[in-house]
Amino acid sequence: MNSKTYTFIDCDSHITEPHDLWKRYLPRSFQSYAPTTALDPSNDREYWYFGSEKVTGVAAFSWAGWPESFPHTPPTFKDIAPACYEAKLRLQWMDDHGCQAQVLFPNLIGTAGERCLKVPDAQLGLALLQAYNTYVAE
Numbered sequence: 001m002n003s004k005t006y007t008f009i010d011c012d013s014h015i016t017e018p019h020d021l022w023k024r025y026l027p028r029s030f031q032s033y034a035p036t037t038a039l040d041p042s043n044d045r046e047y048w049y050f051g052s053e054k055v056t057g058v059a060a061f062s063w064a065g066w067p068e069s070f071p072h073t074p075p076t077f078k079d080i081a082p083a084c085y086e087a088k089l090r091l092q093w094m095d096d097h098g099c100q101a102q103v104l105f106p107n108l109i110g111t112a113g114e115r116c117l118k119v120p121d122a123q124l125g126l127a128l129l130q131a132y133n134t135y136v137a138e
Contacts, residue, residue, distance in 0.1 A: 005098060006098050006099065006100035007098035007099075007100075008098065008099055008100065009099070009100050009101045009102070010094075010099050010101070010102040010103065011102075011103045012103065012105070013102040013103060013104055013105070014061035014062070014084075014104065014105050014106070014107055015084070015085065015090075015104045015105070015106065015107070015136065016058070016059065016061070016062045016080055016084040016085040016107060017048075017085070017106065017107060017108050017132070017135070018077075018085045018135075019037055019058075019077060021131065021132065021135050022034035022035050022036075022128070022131055024131075024135070025130075025131035025132075025134045025135055026127055026128065026131045027127055030123075030124055030127045030128075033051070033119075033121075033124055035048055035049065035050050035055070035108060035128075036048075036049050037049070037058055037077065039076065040054075043075075044075055044076075045057055045075045045076065046058045046059070046075065046076040046077055048107075048108045050115070050119075055108060055115070056107060056108060057073060057075075058076065058077045058080070059073045059074035059075070059076070059077065059079060059080045059084075060073055060107055061073075061105075061107045062074055062080040062081070062084045062107075064081050064083060064084055064093070065081030065083070065084075066079075066080075066081070087138070104136060106132055109128060109129070109132055113129050113132070115128075116128040116129045116132075
């Protein structure tokens, strides 16, 4: 048992999906449909894409450690605090701040995975959800 004193449980936190999440965890048969990221040269911000559809900024919910408040967010993945996507660093941050537990919501696939339910192929939608869940579980 950890002797650390915990002061709160965070019931609304987001986890930032790393660039390679889908390449690492999506089965090979679905790799061509994996969400990707790209820099938009018109504003120097990086976005997630499902095919040609621009979905959301890669750091849309990655405010931890960012010096500005909402609605300002980090413009690219390299500007995100690593504790937003690396489990060991996140756990250290939680310990340092007295956070006992967090409920984590995804960014790209929607807070309830609804984007995965909208893809035309149900097997692809399931594979996307499973890839995300595998990443979070690890």
